[in-house]
Amino acid sequence: MISTIPQLFKTFQWLVQRPLFLVGGATVVTISVIAVLAPIIAPYDPLKIDVIKRLQPPSLQHFMGTDHLGRDLFSRVIFGARISLMVGVTIAFTSSALGGALGLLAGYFGKWLDNIIMRICDMFFAFPPLILAMAIAASLGPSLQNTMLALVIVWWPRYARLARSQVLVLRELDYVQAAKASGAGHLRIMLKHVLPNAFSPILVQVTLDIGQAILMAASLGFLGFGAQPPTPEWGVIASEARIYMRDQWWYPTFPSVMILLTVLGFNLVGDGLRDVLDPRQRGRLSKS
Amino acid sequence: MSIFSFIVRRLTFQLFVLFGVLTITFFISHIIPGDPALLLAGPKASPEIIAKLRKDLGLDQPLFRQFVIYVSHVARGDLGTSVFTRRSVAQDIVERFPATFELVTVAMFVASLLGILGGVLSAVYKDRWVDHLFRLLGIAGSSMPIFWFGLIMIYLFYTRLGWLPGGGRISMYTSISQKITGLYLVDALLTGDFAAFKSAILHLILPVIVLSFATVSSILRLVRACMLEVLSQDYIRVALAKGLHERRVVFIHALRNALIPALTVLGVTYAELLQGAVITESLFAWPGMARYAVSSMTYLDYPAIMGLTLISAVVYTFMNLVVDILYGVIDPRIRYD
Numbered sequence: 271m272i273s274t275i276p277q278l279f280k281t282f283q284w285l286v287q288r289p290l291f292l293v294g295g296a297t298v299v300t301i302s303v304i305a306v307l308a309p310i311i312a313p314y315d316p317l318k319i320d321v322i323k324r325l326q327p328p329s330l331q332h333f334m335g336t337d338h339l340g341r342d343l344f345s346r347v348i349f350g351a352r353i354s355l356m357v358g359v360t361i362a363f364t365s366s367a368l369g370g371a372l373g374l375l376a377g378y379f380g381k382w383l384d385n386i387i388m389r390i391c392d393m394f395f396a397f398p399p400l401i402l403a404m405a406i407a408a409s410l411g412p413s414l415q416n417t418m419l420a421l422v423i424v425w426w427p428r429y430a431r432l433a434r435s436q437v438l439v440l441r442e443l444d445y446v447q448a449a450k451a452s453g454a455g456h457l458r459i460m461l462k463h464v465l466p467n468a469f470s471p472i473l474v475q476v477t478l479d480i481g482q483a484i485l486m487a488a489s490l491g492f493l494g495f496g497a498q499p500p501t502p503e504w505g506v507i508a509s510e511a512r513i514y515m516r517d518q519w520w521y522p523t524f525p526s527v528m529i530l531l532t533v534l535g536f537n538l539v540g541d542g543l544r545d546v547l548d549p550r551q552r553g554r555l556s557k558s
Numbered sequence: 559m560s561i562f563s564f565i566v567r568r569l570t571f572q573l574f575v576l577f578g579v580l581t582i583t584f585f586i587s588h589i590i591p592g593d594p595a596l597l598l599a600g601p602k603a604s605p606e607i608i609a610k611l612r613k614d615l616g617l618d619q620p621l622f623r624q625f626v627i628y629v630s631h632v633a634r635g636d637l638g639t640s641v642f643t644r645r646s647v648a649q650d651i652v653e654r655f656p657a658t659f660e661l662v663t664v665a666m667f668v669a670s671l672l673g674i675l676g677g678v679l680s681a682v683y684k685d686r687w688v689d690h691l692f693r694l695l696g697i698a699g700s701s702m703p704i705f706w707f708g709l710i711m712i713y714l715f716y717t718r719l720g721w722l723p724g725g726g727r728i729s730m731y732t733s734i735s736q737k738i739t740g741l742y743l744v745d746a747l748l749t750g751d752f753a754a755f756k757s758a759i760l761h762l763i764l765p766v767i768v769l770s771f772a773t774v775s776s777i778l779r780l781v782r783a784c785m786l787e788v789l790s791q792d793y794i795r796v797a798l799a800k801g802l803h804e805r806r807v808v809f810i811h812a813l814r815n816a817l818i819p820a821l822t823v824l825g826v827t828y829a830e831l832l833q834g835a836v837i838t839e840s841l842f843a844w845p846g847m848a849r850y851a852v853s854s855m856t857y858l859d860y861p862a863i864m865g866l867t868l869i870s871a872v873v874y875t876f877m878n879l880v881v882d883i884l885y886g887v888i889d890p891r892i893r894y895d
Contacts, residue, residue, distance in 0.1 A: 290697075393578035396871040400833035401851060405863050408855035409587050485703060489837055492705045493852055508706060515709045516717050526706030534701040541697075 281546055288545070294538025301532050305351040314342035316349045316502045325518050334524045337507070338514060346502035347524055353503045354532060357418055358484035362476045365422045369429025370472055376430065377437025378460055388434070391427035399424040400486060407495040414497040417490050421483055432475060436468035470547035477543055481536030488529050504529050561883065568879050579871045580632065583864045584625055615641065632868070638861030642854060647865040651847060655869075656740025657727060658839070658846035661769065662831045664743075664762055669770035669777055669831075670824065674817070676774065677781025681789060681816075682808060692778060699775030704834055708768040708841040715764060722764050725843035729757045769838045773827055780823050784816035821881055828877040832870060 286292070304311060314332075320340035328335045334343035376387040394402070406420035440446060441464065449463050490496035491505025499506055504525040511522035595611040603611075612618050616627065631638060637647035680689040716724030723729065727742055732754045738745050743762075746755035788794065789812055797807045836848040843849075847866065854862035 389578070392575055393582055396575050396579050396875050397867060398829045398833045398870055398874055400836060401848075401867060401870050404836070404851065404855055405583065405867055406586055408858065408863070481701065485701070488703055489705065492703075493836065493840065494856065505703075505705075508703070508709075512705075512709055515713050519713065522706065522709055526703050526709075529703045530698075530701055530706070533703075534697065537697060537701050 284546060288542050290538050291542030291545075294535045294542065297531055297535030298539055301351050301528075301535065302355060304348060305355045308348050308352050312342075312345035312348045314345040316341065316346040317500055318342075325514065325521070327518070328520055335518070335520050337521060338510065341500075343507075343521065343524055346507060347504070347528055349502045350504045350507060350525060350528065351532070353414065353497065353501065354484045354488065354529070357414065357487045357503075358480040358532075358536070360418050361421045361425060361483040361487070362479040364418075365425035366429045366472055366476050366479075368422065369426035369431075370433045370468075372426070373430035373433025373435075374437055374460055374465065374468070377434035378441060378456070378464065384434070387430060391430050394424065394427040397424070400489065403486065403490065404493065404495050407490055412490075412495045412498060414501065414503065417487050417496040420490075421486060425479070425483070428479075429472065429475065432472060433468055436471060437464055440464045440467055474540055474544040474547055477536055478540035481533040481540070484536070485529065485533050565879070565883070568882070572875050572879070575875060576868070576871060577629075580629065580864075580868060581625075583867045584628060585621075587860045587863055588621055588624065628864075637865035637868070640854065640859055640862045642857045642859040642862065647861050650850060650862065651865055651869055653740075654845060654847045654850050657844060658832075658835055658848055660741045660743065661762070661765055661838070661844060661846060662828070662835055665766045665769040665773070665831055665834075666824075666828060668766055669773040669827070672770070673774045673777025674781050674813075674820070676778040677816075677820075678785055678808060678813060680778070681782045681785030684786065689782075692782075696775035696779050699772045702772065704768060704772060705837050705841060707771060708764075708838060711764050711768055712841070723757075723761050724764070725841075727758065727761050727845060728754060729761070732757045765838050765842045765844060768841070769831060769834050772834065773830055776830075777820065777823065777827065781816060781820050784819050785812060788812045788816045818885065821884055824881055829874045832873065 318341060320336075323332075323336050323340040324338055326332055326336040326340075332342050332344060334347060337343050337346065372387050376384040403417075403420040403424045406423055407416050410416040410419065446459060446463050449459050454463070487496055488503070488505030488508070491503045492509040494509065497503035497506050499510060507525040508522050508529075511518075511525070514521045595608050595615060595617055609618075616624055619627070628638070635648060637651070639645065640647050640650055643650055676692050680692045683689050712724045715722040732751075738748055742758040743755065746752070746758055789808075794807060794812055797811050798804065802811075832848070835844075835846065836851065838844065839846045839848040840852055847869070850862070851866045853859075854866065
């Protein structure tokens, strides 16, 4: 854990030496700003149809051209940033909170509670996540909310496992035993002594998962089980655009490149965070 | 514990997990408001027709009773009748399974080969340009939306260059005369039909590239990390010091030990590929299970959805079991327990 100012400075210094981390961070910040300022940046209404101007190539009026209904692609992609970021962040945070809490309980109390929670996890691990998410989203009726719900349902068990494995180690450490001996309650020990130290691997995972959640939500959108047209979600735009690849290559390309950049950003940041917060893993996924 | 009792114990445990899987899919697909009878009958159907359909499909029974009936059918290998294709789900799946199996297995093979080779190269040439190049490719691979990559590949190699077919399993001018295994490559070889074999290979190239792209990078990253750890150990230095050929040390001494942790991921990888197959199959009009899954989910074809999720769970857990057994084969020190 980072606690003192010299340490913070060292961390900062270390980060500067990692250009990929900085590039990733800059990408994430830029896309977040775009998402927040979407209504100001977007020159047109992302839903406004103008069939006469359909499928125009990129120009000064329309930076990314227009789509098959004459909507301004740039505006749609800008608003798409809002949706994708919201989806990614919501899924990663909700499932880490839910899975983290259950994993904490399972690891801390052990015994039958551990058994029940972990066996439920095993059942979820028996599915390829995308296929289960598709089934859930399809049964609930495809929409953006249901995509998020479906992805949280398939995602939380990973966090339960991760948190539990952390807690199992921490639980036995002397300072936790000492806290117990001096009469601290279960809740206090869990929240004040165990959780903070189990936190960094979970945080790394959340960062990496925001990207993966964005990618999966877009895939669901592309397959027709996610957000529905005319929502300017990147996967949906790419799906509507797929038949125009041949003659209007830019149309499916712009939303897809945005997905690529956003996910790339979160992956780079997550990799960097892993190096700094979890020194044992250093060199696993990146240059040591 | 002997390997035999290990397998028996795991398979028993598997049964419990699969029962849980069955329970989850059943209740998820039945508690939610979507009504397959309504969907099947269409918007203009009269209430009587809908009521009759509900009765035929068993939807008028209490939920728990439906569940008991379903489980007893599944135990006998009957996955029900697809609402949409009006055929037995088991038969539908059996017909489509070989296509997906062929695609995923070839992709797995290609991804492991390239991933392991790339991982070894970037570990041996750590911090040189090869390493940086692979690292970049790896990060790109895990961030790339697979559907766009597929669209680009089709555009490039089919639309523009015309080198490779853009969809399907085999050209319409050739066909597999005899379906023995359902795997076109195997069937074509067995019947000695080389035109069909060539066509099947050509049709596999693009989907396999698209499907394995993301996976190559995750295998590569892992093999690299494991290789780096192994290469820094004393016995490698000893082997090199006593004058063994470097290639021999890398591929025999180091790789074998580096592959153990890498194997863990291969099971997960197979699942990843099954998922990727959903998008790949729909991009390339590949007549496999994943495409069947997409269409059955679009039409809320519950028997098909449940059958498919169950089968994919069976395949997935089975792959993990195989991986656990392989551990012991690669590393005799590992005990099964």
